[in-house]
Amino acid sequence: MPDRLTPLLRPGGALVVLAVIAVFPLVFTNPTATNFGVVTLIFVAVCSAWNLFSGFSGYLSLGHAVFYGTGAYFLVVAANDWHVSGSAVFLLLPLAGIVAAIIAVPLGLVALRVRRHTFVVITIAFFFIAQLSASNLGVTGGSSGAIVPVPGNWSPATYNNPFYYMALIIAAATVALCWQVRRSRFGLQLRAIRDDEDRAAGLGVRAMPVKLTALVISAFITGMAGALWVYFIGEAFPQFVFDPLFDLAVVLMAFFGGLGTIAGPVLGALILEPTQLWLNLQQSNEYESQILFGALFLVVILFLPRGVLPTGAEYASALRARLLRRRGDQPAVPAQADAQTQADAQAAGSAS
Amino acid sequence: MGSQIAQAIAAGILGGGVYALMAAGLTLVFGVLDIINVAQGILVVLGAYLSYVLSVHLHIDLLLGLLITVPAMFVIGVVIYWLFIRPLRGAERTSMTLLACFAVALIIEGVLYREFGSNYVSLKASYISSSVHVLGFYLPDIYLIGFALAVVAIGALYLVLYRTTFGRTIRATMQNQTAARLIGIDVNRVAALTFGIGTAVTAIGGMVYGAISGGFTPNSGYDLISRLLAIVILAGMGSIGGALVAAVFMTTAEALVDIWQPDWSVAVFYLALVIILTIRPTGLFGRRAARAQ
Numbered sequence: 001m002p003d004r005l006t007p008l009l010r011p012g013g014a015l016v017v018l019a020v021i022a023v024f025p026l027v028f029t030n031p032t033a034t035n036f037g038v039v040t041l042i043f044v045a046v047c048s049a050w051n052l053f054s055g056f057s058g059y060l061s062l063g064h065a066v067f068y069g070t071g072a073y074f075l076v077v078a079a080n081d082w083h084v085s086g087s088a089v090f091l092l093l094p095l096a097g098i099v100a101a102i103i104a105v106p107l108g109l110v111a112l113r114v115r116r117h118t119f120v121v122i123t124i125a126f127f128f129i130a131q132l133s134a135s136n137l138g139v140t141g142g143s144s145g146a147i148v149p150v151p152g153n154w155s156p157a158t159y160n161n162p163f164y165y166m167a168l169i170i171a172a173a174t175v176a177l178c179w180q181v182r183r184s185r186f187g188l189q190l191r192a193i194r195d196d197e198d199r200a201a202g203l204g205v206r207a208m209p210v211k212l213t214a215l216v217i218s219a220f221i222t223g224m225a226g227a228l229w230v231y232f233i234g235e236a237f238p239q240f241v242f243d244p245l246f247d248l249a250v251v252l253m254a255f256f257g258g259l260g261t262i263a264g265p266v267l268g269a270l271i272l273e274p275t276q277l278w279l280n281l282q283q284s285n286e287y288e289s290q291i292l293f294g295a296l297f298l299v300v301i302l303f304l305p306r307g308v309l310p311t312g313a314e315y316a317s318a319l320r321a322r323l324l325r326r327r328g329d330q331p332a333v334p335a336q337a338d339a340q341t342q343a344d345a346q347a348a349g350s351a352s
Numbered sequence: 353m354g355s356q357i358a359q360a361i362a363a364g365i366l367g368g369g370v371y372a373l374m375a376a377g378l379t380l381v382f383g384v385l386d387i388i389n390v391a392q393g394i395l396v397v398l399g400a401y402l403s404y405v406l407s408v409h410l411h412i413d414l415l416l417g418l419l420i421t422v423p424a425m426f427v428i429g430v431v432i433y434w435l436f437i438r439p440l441r442g443a444e445r446t447s448m449t450l451l452a453c454f455a456v457a458l459i460i461e462g463v464l465y466r467e468f469g470s471n472y473v474s475l476k477a478s479y480i481s482s483s484v485h486v487l488g489f490y491l492p493d494i495y496l497i498g499f500a501l502a503v504v505a506i507g508a509l510y511l512v513l514y515r516t517t518f519g520r521t522i523r524a525t526m527q528n529q530t531a532a533r534l535i536g537i538d539v540n541r542v543a544a545l546t547f548g549i550g551t552a553v554t555a556i557g558g559m560v561y562g563a564i565s566g567g568f569t570p571n572s573g574y575d576l577i578s579r580l581l582a583i584v585i586l587a588g589m590g591s592i593g594g595a596l597v598a599a600v601f602m603t604t605a606e607a608l609v610d611i612w613q614p615d616w617s618v619a620v621f622y623l624a625l626v627i628i629l630t631i632r633p634t635g636l637f638g639r640r641a642a643r644a645q
Contacts (some may be wrong), residue, residue: 015576060447116446117388117589122583122629123392128578129622138616244574248454255451259444287465295456301452302439326452 018172025164034160034283035046041167042225047226047253048174049221054251055260058194059112062247063123064129064222066144069241071096071223072230073134079231085149090166093224100223112208115197127242145237147323148230160188163232164187170228171266172220172288176264177239180216184221190214194260198265211288236296245290248297249276256266256300267309272296360611364604366495367564369502374576375583376506376592377505377550383526383590384546386436387449391457393577398460399425399558404473405525411629414477414559414583415497421555429551433544457573469494472567477642480563498560505556506596509549513592517606520545526590575618582621587596587637594637 021041025034046068054061074096079089111122154162181187187209192200201207230236234310254274258264278288360565378392389395399421406417435457440448479493513519525542533539561576563570583602587594602621610617628636 038616110630114629117382117450118585118629118633120447120450121388121585122625125582125585125622125625126579128574129619132619132622188447239492245458248451248458251451281572285466287462290465291459291462294455297455298436298452301448301455302436305440305442305444305448 001079014175015302019170025105025158025161029158029194031160034164035276038163038167038278039159039229039277039301040269041171041252042229043208043269043273043289044230044266045167045171045174046222047269048262049218049225050250051254051260051265052174052178052221053218055254055265056181056187056190056194057211057214059115059120059215060120060251061123061218062120062251063111063127064218064250065242065244065246066107066123066126067100067104067219068220068226068229068246069130069134071100071226072236072241073146074099074223075227075230076148076236079082079149080146083149086154087162089149090162090228093166093170093227096227097220097224100226101220102218103223104216105212108212112211113283120339125242127247131238131242145235148234148236150234163228166228167225170221170224175262175266177217177221181214181263184288186210186213191260203221242301245293249273249293252293252297252300254307256304256308258309261307261309264309266309268307271308355489356611357608358447359491360607361398362489362491363495364607365489365600366499366529367607368600368603369499369506370557370560370564371579371583371603373502373505373553374586375580375595375599376509376530377553377557379584379587379590379592379595380509380522381404381550382584383592383633384522385433385437385543386446387453389453389547390450390577390581391432391453391460392550392554392580393429393575394457394464394573395425395462395554396558397568397570397573398464399555400475400562400572401464401468401473401558402555403559403562404475407475407477414475414563418501418556418559419485419557422552425555425558426548426552429543429548433500433547433552436542437547442507445600446600451609457466457577461570461573468570470569470571472569474565474567475559475561475562477563492564494560494563498564501556503561505553509553510550512549518542518545520583556608566613566633577620580619585635589637591635591637594635 021037023038028034028037030150046064048059050064053059075089075092078092078095079083084092107126111119111126114122181190189200189205192203192205193207193211197207226241230241253268254265256264256342257266257268258271276289276293279292280286283289353562368399374396375394381387381389402421402424403417405416406412406420412420419496436452437449440452442448477494479497481492482491483490485497511519513522521542524535524537525539525546529539532542533578561572565572579602583598584595586602589599602624605615605620605624609620
């Protein structure tokens, strides 16, 4: 029954979501709302980009803040040195992405030689090197921070909107790219590496170039997003630009929605980032939201290990099967219910 | 200059003993459970705060307080394992356990912030401020005490691992979990106790760290865990002896660089790590080629 509908429904649904997001700042003009919107869309982009590498290849990176921060600092330095301001700063975003992508090449060549835990730990080590460098190098202004030139003549009422639409463009392009990659031979190679790298290599996948390409693409997007973010908040301090919580937040969002899926990271970012921002507003103390964040993380890992989308679909179909079974006692119904469950599980599987 | 270098080397070796102890806990847990406990750093800080509370509020001497903090940290470790690590199974277990440990670390850090704030605190005792005069330079007593404690604790760890039946079950589990299960070892119990032991050493590590670092905040956990991870990876995951060598090597190198470049001395850790891994991806004393994913 759903076979003929779903291929039409899914792009349709994506377009509806896109349209809703596009008109959001026109309906909710409250600066707090659009502020949340900008940061959330940035996280949609970063989370999808992270998923493009880590979710597809199985190499869990806890060092994407390196690319985020590199892009951010590139923008700060370039905008100040070249005296770029206003909307022209947005033209620097692709450059920031390229710089982050260039950084990703040597990092990837070192880190991608090892797997599993060791890879994760090396990405953490890279993160700390980056944070240390940002605090000590003169270029970044050190621990006293650096200021980005403010776009002076923008109207305060719609100040957030250019950032919002810029973030939307990056996020939508990233999701579209993920979708394309997933359908492609390249995406298949990545998932083969995730499932069994040695066997994939045996079947002729050139693992290193494939992994590195995914990392570089991911770093490019993350760098752009970081640059946009720093322009939005207007100042750069090493401990915020290179923030260990950033890495965790991205990973949590991807896990929450469903690792390795297209919609999962988007959903995770759309739900969790506004929640976190809202919690930060409610609590006067940062640590309260940190404790909540950690607890939420544990709940997701323990009870929704494969994410809301896949696990939710399974719970739903199991529940439906149980209801069906309870309703009728005739022996034919359980068989039907089981068939239904299986079909649902398959649908959930193909959706993920 | 000469005495400065000698002093740096002495402090590096003595301080390395403490890092070796903390790293030994980390690498033991990795060997048995195949997980990386990224909460080890904040657990050390927690151990330091426990010592702080005991000495400030209950006026218990730091060394005496270890009799309380070590069992306390052991229990905390077992509880963390039982609640958050044990339930995780399946293909994604590796990354899941790492993230679970990270989440636990965040919660502990948040709780510490709530209880103690973000101001630096330091441990105080007569043997922290006093020092002995050796070969033309001064060494704070706490370095010697800390090193002695680390040697005793690591020695005890070795005795348990190599001279007791329980140690035998741990080593069997490290070598082959399925086979260990088949010959009747309760792997879950071994894992829980190992996690407890790996956490218990942070009580000693925390006390000494709190004394020699000059001051700590809940945020100190990040600095610690990044150093500890660098040590165990450099040594090769799962190698306790390697962790000792790597810890002493790293802290000595850091102390030496610190003479000329105090801002960048921490980078020595990561640079050494990156260089070694480009040459030898399994680390210096790694047991085997990287396991299949």
